[in-house]
Amino acid sequence: MTVASARLATELAEHPPGRPRTRISVLRSGWPLMLRTTSPLAATPVTTWACRTADAARVHLAAGAAGPLGGDRLRLEVRVGPGSALVLGEIAPTLLLPGTYGGHSLLDVRIHVGAGAALAWLPELVIAARGCRHATDTRIVLEPGARLVLREEVLFGRHGEPCGEYRQRVRVETGRGPLYDQELAAGPAAPGWDGPAVAAGRAAAGTLLVVDPAPAGDDAAGAFRDPDTALMELGGGGKLLSSLAPDTATLRRRLDDAAARLLTRAREPAALRPV
Structure with missing residues (x-):
């Protein structure tokens, strides 16, 4: 059994010349959760959105070992300081595996996004392999004016094998109370999960x-016409797109298309465009 934690915090750089930029104030990793700063990537709808008011810091989470394995207890804490921006991703997909003694694994994620700050949290695909017993619990608090993009993807078992026991909960809160609280359960402990009501x-x-007090782009529900995809308005600038797919490539294409539609500003002021 492995018990580990990682901490990440950002803030606006003091008196930066020119355009506001974000600096990383805390970066602490505990094996196997390894946080690494990364170089700016090619512009995408997500990175452009994140850099709307300040240049974003870019960090990726790299797994220092296989898993999580049954029995592991992992915790990730992220604080995005007021006015700053962070794009947080992962290096590779996560393969959930059973442990030697059949225990449960847990990933506990706690995120706080300060006033006027922006976070794009883009974890890679989670693969619920046969025999795994895993839960991910993500709690996000948004201060006034904070913006959020969160992408999630799960594959129900590797090719030719049944899905392991997988449970995922995401809760987003604002000063007005809960904005979004959803739990997905799949595998042997969730009878009927593969039926028409779930997968x-x-x-x-x-x-x-997507949570954005000043949204822009094509947000009409009619733009997403695939029968396995639905767009829901959450209020307060919140939107949730959910999709089922026959494979991970199709799923990623749909989510990328949704990001382009929901995050691209038709008329971005030139002074605010990232360079």
């Missing part, structure tokens, strides 16, 4: 959650 026999599922 409908599809191999993969994903969501894209």
Whole structure:
């Protein structure tokens, strides 16, 4: 059994010349949760959105070992300081595996996004391998004016094998109370999960959650016409796109298309465009 934690915090750089930029104030990793700063990537709808008011810091989470394995207890804490911006991703997909003694594994994620700050949390695909017993619990608090993009993807078992026991809960709160609270359960401990009310026999599922007090772009529900995809308005600038797919490639294409539609500003002021 492994018990580990990692901490990440950002803040606005003091008196930066020119455009505001974000600096990393805390970066602490505990094996196997390894946080690494990364170089700016090519512009995408997500990175452009994150850099709307300040240049974003970019950090990726790298797994220092296989798993999580049954019995592991992992915790990730993230604080995005007021006015700063962070793009947080992962290096590779996460493969959930059973442990030697059949215990449960847990990933506990706690995120606080300060006033006027922006976070794009883009974890890679989670693969619930046969025999795993895992839960991910993500809690996010948004201060006034904070913006959030959260992408999630899960594959229900590797090719030709049944799905392991997988449970995922995401809760987002604002000063007005809960904005979003959803739990997904799949595998042997969730009878009927593969039926029409949940996975409908599809191999993969994903969501894209966008919270933006000043949204822009094509947000009409009619723009997402695939029968396995739905867009829901959450209020307060929140939107949730959910999709089921026969494979992970199809799922990622749908989520990328949704990000382009929901995050791209038709008329971005030139002074605010990232360089």
